[in-house]
Amino acid sequence: MEPISIAMISDFFHPAVGGVENHIYMLSANLIRRGHKVIVITHSHAPDRVGIRWLLPSLKVYYIPHLPIASSATLPNFLTSLPYLRTILLREHIHLIHAHASLSAIGHEAILHSHLMGIRTVFTDHSLFGFDDAASILTNKLMVGNLKNVDAVICVSHTGRENTVLRGQLFERNKDDSQILQLRKSVYVIPNSLVAQQFKPCIQEPKETITIVVLSRLAYRKGIDLLVATAPKICQLFPNVNFVVGGDGPKLIEILQMREKHRLQDRIELLGPVRHKDVLSVLSRGSIFMNTSLTEAFGIAILEAACAGLYVVSTKVGGVPEILPEDMISFAKPEEDVRAISEAIDIVQNGLHDPIKAHERIKTFYNWEDVAIRTEKVYHTVLQSRQIELMERIRRTMDIGPFAGLIYTIILLVDCVFFLFLEWWMPREDIHYVHHHWSQERFKELVEQAEKER
Amino acid sequence: MTQTLKQHEWEKVLWKKQAHPDNYVPPELFLASLRRNPNFRPYTYWPLVVLSCSITQHLAVTFVFLAVFARLKEQILDPRSLICVSVLCFLIGYIIWNALDRRKENPERQATHLKALKSSIMMFLALMSLSPVLRTLSAATSSDSIWALSVVLFSLNALLADYTATKPEDSHEGLSSVLSMNAAVSASVVLASRLSTDVSVFALMLFSIQSFALFPILRHRLQSSSISVWGLITIGLSFLALYLINDLSRTIMWLCFSTLFFVTLIAPGVLLWAQKYKNIIRGPWDVAVPKVH
Numbered sequence: 001m002e003p004i005s006i007a008m009i010s011d012f013f014h015p016a017v018g019g020v021e022n023h024i025y026m027l028s029a030n031l032i033r034r035g036h037k038v039i040v041i042t043h044s045h046a047p048d049r050v051g052i053r054w055l056l057p058s059l060k061v062y063y064i065p066h067l068p069i070a071s072s073a074t075l076p077n078f079l080t081s082l083p084y085l086r087t088i089l090l091r092e093h094i095h096l097i098h099a100h101a102s103l104s105a106i107g108h109e110a111i112l113h114s115h116l117m118g119i120r121t122v123f124t125d126h127s128l129f130g131f132d133d134a135a136s137i138l139t140n141k142l143m144v145g146n147l148k149n150v151d152a153v154i155c156v157s158h159t160g161r162e163n164t165v166l167r168g169q170l171f172e173r174n175k176d177d178s179q180i181l182q183l184r185k186s187v188y189v190i191p192n193s194l195v196a197q198q199f200k201p202c203i204q205e206p207k208e209t210i211t212i213v214v215l216s217r218l219a220y221r222k223g224i225d226l227l228v229a230t231a232p233k234i235c236q237l238f239p240n241v242n243f244v245v246g247g248d249g250p251k252l253i254e255i256l257q258m259r260e261k262h263r264l265q266d267r268i269e270l271l272g273p274v275r276h277k278d279v280l281s282v283l284s285r286g287s288i289f290m291n292t293s294l295t296e297a298f299g300i301a302i303l304e305a306a307c308a309g310l311y312v313v314s315t316k317v318g319g320v321p322e323i324l325p326e327d328m329i330s331f332a333k334p335e336e337d338v339r340a341i342s343e344a345i346d347i348v349q350n351g352l353h354d355p356i357k358a359h360e361r362i363k364t365f366y367n368w369e370d371v372a373i374r375t376e377k378v379y380h381t382v383l384q385s386r387q388i389e390l391m392e393r394i395r396r397t398m399d400i401g402p403f404a405g406l407i408y409t410i411i412l413l414v415d416c417v418f419f420l421f422l423e424w425w426m427p428r429e430d431i432h433y434v435h436h437h438w439s440q441e442r443f444k445e446l447v448e449q450a451e452k453e454r
Numbered sequence: 455m456t457q458t459l460k461q462h463e464w465e466k467v468l469w470k471k472q473a474h475p476d477n478y479v480p481p482e483l484f485l486a487s488l489r490r491n492p493n494f495r496p497y498t499y500w501p502l503v504v505l506s507c508s509i510t511q512h513l514a515v516t517f518v519f520l521a522v523f524a525r526l527k528e529q530i531l532d533p534r535s536l537i538c539v540s541v542l543c544f545l546i547g548y549i550i551w552n553a554l555d556r557r558k559e560n561p562e563r564q565a566t567h568l569k570a571l572k573s574s575i576m577m578f579l580a581l582m583s584l585s586p587v588l589r590t591l592s593a594a595t596s597s598d599s600i601w602a603l604s605v606v607l608f609s610l611n612a613l614l615a616d617y618t619a620t621k622p623e624d625s626h627e628g629l630s631s632v633l634s635m636n637a638a639v640s641a642s643v644v645l646a647s648r649l650s651t652d653v654s655v656f657a658l659m660l661f662s663i664q665s666f667a668l669f670p671i672l673r674h675r676l677q678s679s680s681i682s683v684w685g686l687i688t689i690g691l692s693f694l695a696l697y698l699i700n701d702l703s704r705t706i707m708w709l710c711f712s713t714l715f716f717v718t719l720i721a722p723g724v725l726l727w728a729q730k731y732k733n734i735i736r737g738p739w740d741v742a743v744p745k746v747h
Contacts (some may be wrong), residue, residue, distance in 0.1 A: 128739035158466045162485050163739040183484060188476040191468040221741065229746040295741040317742050322468045334742035365469040374476055 004379060005037040005093050009085075009110040010100035013042035013061065015049060016072045017276060019300050020101045020126050023192055028059050030372035037437060039092055041085070043067075043074050043106060058438035062088055066106065076105040076142060078411050079418055082113050086422055089117055091433045096120045096379055102127060102139060102167075108146045112412070115149065115393065116419045120382045123147065124154040125164045128297045128318050140167045145408040148396045151382040152186040154375065156298045157319030161189050163297075169400075188378050191323070192298045193371045194307060196363040201309025201355035202284040210348055211242045212341070213286035213310065215274060215301060216293070218249030223292030223315060228254050229336045232262040237338060238345055242267045246274040246282050283308040287348045287355075290341065294334060296320050302329070307362045309355025313344045328358060390416070489736045496729060502722035504681060507688040508617045508673060510718045514691040515665045516608060516638075517710050521698035522661060523645055526654045533657035540660045544574070547664075547672050554675045577663065585646075585656040592647040600644050607641035610634070615670065619677055631670070638666035688718070 008028055012020040028038040038059060043066040044050035050063045064084045066074045089097070097114050099107030102125050111121045123146075129136045147153060147168035155161040164170065170187050174180040212234070216222040227245075234241055245255060245268060252270070259268050274282055283289070289305035291314040296302075299320045306312050306328055314320050316331040330347075332340035347353050388396075397412055398405040462473050464480055525531035548570065592600065616631035642662035646655045677684060692714050700707040 130740055131735050157468060158479070159738050161479070162488065162737060166485075166488075166735060166737075182481070183479065185477055189468070189479075190476055223742075223744055225744045225746050229744075294744060295739065297739075315742060318739055319468070322466060325467075325469060333745075335745040336747060362469075378476070 003035045003037060004095045004383065005039075006031060006379065007039050007041055007089060007092065007094045007097045007110075008100065009041045009097055009104075009107050011043055011068065011073050011104035011106050012101055013040055014055065015045055019192070019298075022300075023124075023126065024100055025055070025059070026193070026195070026368050027372060027375060029057055030368045031376070032057055032059060033369075034372055034376065036376075037092075039088075039094070041088060041106070041110070043072075058440065058443070060092075060438075064106070073103050074105045076108065078109060078112065079415060081106055081109050082415065082418055083422060083426070085110055085113050086117065086419070087426070087431055089114070089119055090428060091431050093434070094119055095383060096122065098122045098124065098379075100124045100126065102129070102143050102164075108142065111146050111150050112415060113419070115387065115390075116416065118387065120387070121150045122152045122154060122378060122382060123150045124156070125160060126156055126297060128160060128163045128295055129167055131167070141404060143168050144400055145397065145404065145411075148400065148408075149388055149393050150186075151385065151388075152188065152378050153184075154188045154190050154378060156190070156192050157322050158189055159319040159322065160297045161187055186382075188374075190371055190374045190378070191366065192300050192303075193366040193368045194300065194303055196307055196359065196367065199280055199283070199304050199307040199359070201307075201359050203356075204284075204287070209240050209242055210238070210288060210345055211244055211286035212288045212290050213244050213246070213283055213305065214290050214292070215246045215279065215282060215305070216291070218245075218247050218251040218255065220251065221294055222249075222251075223294045223334065224249075224251035224254065226292040226315070226334060226336070227290070228258045230338055230341070231268060232258060232264065233336070233338050234341055235262070235264055235267050237342070241345060242269070244269045244271065244282065244285055246271040246279075248273040279304065280308060283310060286310060287353075288313060288341075288344050291315065291320070292334075293317060293320070299323055303362070303366065307359055309359055311344050311348050311353045311358075313340050325361075328353075328361075485737075487738050491732060491734050492736050494732070494734070497722075497726055499722055499726060502725060503718060504684065505617075505619055506718055506722055507684060508619070508677060509612075510688050510714055511673060511691050512612060512615055512617070512670070513714060513717060514688075514695040515669055516612065517695035518691070518698055519642075519662065519665050521695065521702060523658060524702055525698075526649055526658055529650070533651065533654040536657040536661060537653075540657070540664050543664055544668070547668060551672055551675060554679060578660070581659050581663070582656055585652045585659060588643055588646050588659065589649065589652055589655040590647065592644050595644075595647070597648060600648060604641045604645050607637045607644070611638040611641065611666065616674075635667050635670070638662065642666070692718075 006028075008024050010020060010024055012018060013024055014021055024040060028040060031038050040059060040061045042061065042063060044063040045068075050065050053061045053063065055061055062084075064081060066081065068074050088094075097110050097119055099110050099121065100123075101107060107123070111123060114121050129139060131137070131140070144167070147170060153164060153168070153170060155164050165183060165187060170184045171181040172184050174182050214227060216224075218224050228251075231243055235243075243264075255268075255270065259265055259270070271282065283305055287310060289302065289310040289312045291299065291302050291305075291312065293299065293315060294317060296318040299314070299318070302312050302314055302320060303323055306324055312324065312329040313332060314329060315334050317334070320329075321331065330340040330344045393412060394409055397408045400408060464472060464474050464478065464483070466483065522531065522536065526533060526536070611634045614630040614634035614637065616628060616634070639662060642659060646658050649655050649658060676687060695714070696707055696711055699710055
C-alpha cells in the first residue's frame with residue numbers, strides 16, 4: 001500500500017490526558033509503524049508549549065497558538081485557524097486529515113477548510129450526546145453543518161454510530177427511491193483499543209477478603225450517586241468485601257460523608273487522584289471492578305480492568321454491552337441494586353473467573369495494530385472516492401434547514417474567499433516546505449553509531 | 455447451510471472479529487433500540503381548556519385590577535367602598551378556603567384561624583401606615599415611565615405565575631411564583647403613586663394583595679374541586695373584567711375579550727395541532743437516571 005500523509009487534528013492531545021488523547025497517540029504511532037507519515041495539530045498549552053514538538057516514535061506535533069476556553073476546548077470560530085492550517089497542511093504535503101472528538105473546534109474547522117486544498121477528511125466521534133439539553137442541541141447543530149461534507153466518519157462503538165448518525169443526520173437518499181433515507185456508506189465502527197501488555201494480571205494468593213475497585217472521575221455522569229447508595233449495602237451484606245476507590249472530583253465529599261455515616265473507614269479506602277501509570281497497581285489490588293457510569297461511548301476503563309484480570313460489574317449504558325462477551329461482565333440497572341454485584345462476588349469467590357485466561361482472551365479481542373489496519377482501509381477508501389465539488393457542498397449545506405443551512409453556506413463561501421485572499425497574500429511558492437522527513441533507518445544508524453562511539 | 459449463515463450473522467459487539475466490513479450494519483438492526491416519543495399521551499381538547507382556565511382567571515384578575523385602578527385614578531370609585539369590597543372578598547375567600555379544607559381533618563383548626571386573623575390585622579395596619587409613603591415613593595418619576603414599568607412588571611407576573619393544576623400539599627412555593635407575586639405587588643406600588651389620596655393608595659394595595667397574593671393560593675384549591683364551579687368562576691371573572699373595562703373604553707374591552715378568548719379556546723387548539731411535530735428521541739446513548747432513595 002502506498003504510504004499516505006495524515007494529519008490528526010484535535011483540541012485534545014498531549015500534554016492533556018484522557019481517552020481521546022491516548023487514542024490519537026496510539027493510532028498515530030501504529031500508523032507510523034505501518035509506514036505512513038503522521039503529524040498531529042492541536043492548540044497550544046500554557047505556559048510554553050507552542051510551536052513544533054516531536055514525540056516518540058517520530059510523531060511531529062504542531063501546537064497552534066489558540067487559547068482554550070474550558071476543559072481544553074477552543075471556541076468555534078470557523079475561520080481563524082485557516083492561515084495556520086493552510087500553511088501546515090501544504091508544507092507537510094498532507095493527503096488526508098483526521099479530526100477527532102465532536103467538541104473539538106479545531107477539528108471541525110479543519111474539515112471545513114481541507115477541501116480548499118484538495119485534502120480529504122475523516123472524522124472520529126468519541127462521545128455520546130443526548131438530544132434534549134441546550135449544550136447538546138448547539139453542539140449537534142454545529143456538527144450537522146460540518147459532517148454534511150466529511151468524507152468518512154468513524155465511531156468507537158455501534159451505539160456511538162447510531163448516536164452520531166442521528167446527531168449529524170448522516171443519511172443519504174436511496175438511489176432507487178429518493179423518498180427513502182438510508183445510512184451513509186461512509187460511517188464506520190472501529191473500536192478503541194488498549195495495550196494488553198500494560199495490563200497484565202498479577203497472580204494473587206487466594207484471599208478471604210474480596211476487594212472491589214472503583215476507578216473513575218468522581219462526577220455525576222460517572223454514577224457516583226449509585227456507588228454512594230450501594231456501597232454500604234454491599235458492605236453490610238458481605239462482611240468479607242472491601243472497596244478501593246480511586247479518582248477525584250466533585251462527588252468525593254459525598255463518598256466521604258457516606259463512609260463516615262456508616263462507619264466504613266476501614267473498609268472503603270479512598271486513594272484520591274490516580275496517575276495513569278499507577279492504574280495497574282491499583283487494579284491489581286482487587287478482583288472485581290465496578291463501573292457505575294450513567295453514559296459511556298466505549299468504556300476503556302472497563303476494558304483495562306478486565307484485561308488486568310478483574311471481573312467487571314457495570315451499568316448497562318451506551319456502548320458498554322458491546323465491548324466484552326457476556327461471561328466476563330455482569331450488568332446492573334442504574335438503581336440501588338446489589339444483585340449484579342452479589343453475582344460477581346459469587347463468581348469470584350467460587351473461582352469461576354480465571355484472570356490469566358481473561359487476559360489472554362482480551363489480547364485476542366483488541367490490539368492497536370488491528371485498529372490501525374482498519375483505519376487505514378477507511379483512508380484508502382476515502383482517497384479513492386471522488387472529492388465533493390463545491391456546488392455539491394453548497395447544495396448539501398443548504399439541505400440542513402432554512403436558517404442554519406443559509407448560515408453555513410455563507411460560512412462556506414466566506415471561507416473560500418478568505419482562502420483566495422491567503423493564496424494571494426501568502427503565495428504557495430513562499431511557503432517553507434518540508435523536504436526531509438523522519439527516516440527510521442537513518443535514526444537507527446545514528447543511534448548505533450553513537451553507541452559504538454561510546 | 456444454516457450453520458454457515460449463522461457464522462456470518464452480524465452481531466452488535468465489538469470484541470468479535472466479524473466477517474463484515476466496518477461500515478456494514480443490517481438495515482433492520484440499525485437503530486433498532488431507538489424509541490420515538492416514549493410514554494407519549496396525546497392531549498385532548500376539553501381537558502386542555504379546563505387547564506388553561508387558570509391562565510384566563512389570572513389574566514381576568516389582572517384586568518379587573520387595572521380597571522379598578524383606572525376608576526380610582528379618575529375618582530369615579532370611592533376608595534372606602536373598595537376597602538369594604540376587599541374585606542368582603544377576603545372573608546368569602548377565607549370561608550371557601552376553609553370549606554374546601556374541611557375534607558382533610560385538621561385538629562388545630564382553632565389555632566390556625568387565630569393565626570390567620572392576627573396576620574391579616576397586621577397586614578391591614580402595616581399597609582395603612584405605609585400608604586402615605588407608598589403614595590409619594592415614585593411621585594418624582596414621570597407617568598410614562600410608570601406605565602412602561604407597570605406593563606413590564608405585569609407581563610412578568612403573568613409569565614412567571616404558577617398555573618400548575620396539581621400541587622402536593624404543604625409544598626413550598628417555587629421561586630418563579632414568588633417572583634411573579636413580587637412583580638405584581640411592585641407593579642401595584644408604582645401604580646399607587648399616581649393616586650391622589652392616602653385612602654385610595656391603601657385601598658389599591660389591599661386589593662392588589664387580595665388579587666395577586668391570596669387569590670392564586672385559593673385558585674389552586676379551587677382547581678381540585680368540581681369542574682363546573684371552576685368553569686363558572688372563570689366565566690364570572692372574565693365577564694366582570696369585560697364589564698368593568700367596557701365603561702372605560704370599548705376598544706380595550708375588545709382587546710381584553712380577544713386575549714381571554716384566545717387563551718381559553720384557541721391556544722389549546724394550537725397546542726393540539728403542534729403536537730404532531732413532537733419528536734422525542736430516546737436510545738441507549740441517553741444518560742441513565744440513577745434511581746436512588
